Amino acid sequence: MTPGGRCVEATHGAGGELAAQFLAEHILTRFPRTKTGSIGLDALDDGATLTLPAEGELVVTTDSHVVKPVFFPGGDIGRLAAAGTINDLAVMGARPLALTLSLVLEEGFPLSDLATILDSFAAALAEAGTSVICGDTKVMGRGEIDGIAINTAGVGIACPPISDVGFSPGDSILVTGTIGDHGMALLLAREEFHLRSDLRSDVAPIWSLIARALEVGGIHAMKDPTRGGLAAALNEMARKSQRTIDLEENAIPFRQDVLGLSAMIGIAPTDVANEGKAILAVAPNKAAVVLEALRAHPLGRDAAVIGTVTESHPGRVILNTTVGGRRFMEMPLGDPVPRIC
């Protein structure tokens, strides 16, 4: 917090003239693109409108974001909130049309930090070609909330929507890049381990990447491996579909520093969050072309085929380990604790 710097005050969320000034000065100025229909953010009306495309199904998603620390290597809560919502739409096969933005701020939160966070949010929206069309701001007393929480809703259009279960035996399982970067970067940033590294979060809106894959076709299912990481996302896909996902450990792309940190602290990189990655189940005859399309995009350079769908153990994920062993890959149990042997 900058001593003497300007901060969020209780009146900023209380309606009235002061709140209106706060909105005009500190929030609206951050968002140059404000509408996709006839009534948008700049109208400050009770709601906003969307002009619907002629084809496709509307996809709606919502997410609340809290993160510690608010600023982390590779991003901040603003970029995380925008990317999280855009990516939820993207893995439904939906082009993002518009987002909402609800801010819950702690009294005393530095306005300069808020500006940085909103600029990150706006930049991520621009990367995905979408806008924020309505929003809300509330201020809570000191100690009633930890700095900032952001809720977003997103609306997108999918033709057709892609679920996370529509895959069949024989399909290839792809990931769009290295696994575990965000979770490990945050573990480092929290300084519980007293380590330093260049590791950065992968937080990014990936709609433009997913759009390339959808153009190629053959995408049977998608999911973004956020909380719980690759292991949780694949297990959800396997359980819901009652298929088996059979993985090759040595095909899963990891950064060397992620592997090093993982070995040091005993937390698997497959168990921690990604914020700029997707899992794709692809028809076998399309896997190679989809992979090529993903790799041609800057966010998909490290994309890889990591496994196949089988029927040997319904509802389970199996890992063929690099050394030549074989075991189940389970849902993460929860917060791990250090070994004492």
Place this chain on the structure above:
Amino acid sequence: MRDQPFALNDPQRAAALSSAMHRLVPRDRAVKIVHICGTHEATITEHGLRKLLPDQVHVLEGPGCPVCVTPTSDIDAALQLLDAGVTVCTFGDMLGVPGSGRTLAQARAAGADVRTVLSAADAARIARSVPQQVAFFAVGFETTAPMTAAVLVDDPPSNLSLLVSHKLIPPAMAALLEMPDTAIDGYLAPGHVSTIIGLQPYRQLPGGGAVPIVVGGFEPLDVLYALTLLLRQIATGVSSVENGYPRAVDAEGNPAAQRLIERVFSPCDAQWRGIGSIPGSGLALREPWEDRDARTRFRIEGRAGDDLIPGCRCADMLTARAVPSDCPLFATKCTPSTPVGPCMVGSEGACRIWFRYGGRPIL
């Protein structure tokens, strides 16, 4: 000329060790190998190594989880310290292990001051920063005992005391050999403990030379290599103590750490959960540090708790007479969120490790 460096999960070398084991294994009988370290179990299970072993080779975890072997009476003593208003510091794993009634986690939820630490030094730091009495619940084998001793010889704050529950591995190995129905064909000895104690204590086991003993490391190839050495000894019928982890373990061990343990502690009989009392398997504070003993300082009465939970097979697990899937409670009534026995609580417990990797070791 040095060999080219290779990864310690190199699949070609693993396949070569696997075929060597298939050549060496006796055709006509099962072979039971026991390790005494949760980290070995973690390596074996995480990398799915049992798939690479001959079918007749069974590898079991014995009393290798320090949290799991801590008896109910010691946890009850920690709970009594909390009742007396003492702040208790210990490793995170200890919080979920049941005493006679409560766990330390439940005591904390009810308002007692339990702190999670990574070492005895952390506990000393806490004691320096608070006015009240602080006790470190010292759990672990020869690897953690020197760290506890190092704090005691370094002028710790006067409000720090210790509830010592350290345990020694070689006496437990000897005890298992003497128990009925254990039928152990060889020991995969713990690499971490061996970095401290070296090889000599294994050679001096009562009935020494009775079974092959190979010290093993913790990477996949370390474990496969040590198991191959064990099967070679079994095939030749000559038992000895071999070092399968020479890049970390010196035959002499770590003399400085040994001297530190020797200076602060003297061996005593100790209670192991699921096994009972093992002679000379515990550590007691020597005379200059007697006033640091939390049991004495706060007049904690030792009372034997009931270590065994009805229906739970942890006792058989800790004596290498069962694997987790032999227990009817495993992954049904007993899970990490609803643990019945300590082997599902400690991150080095066999049940916890098997559960984490799907509950079935061979696919």
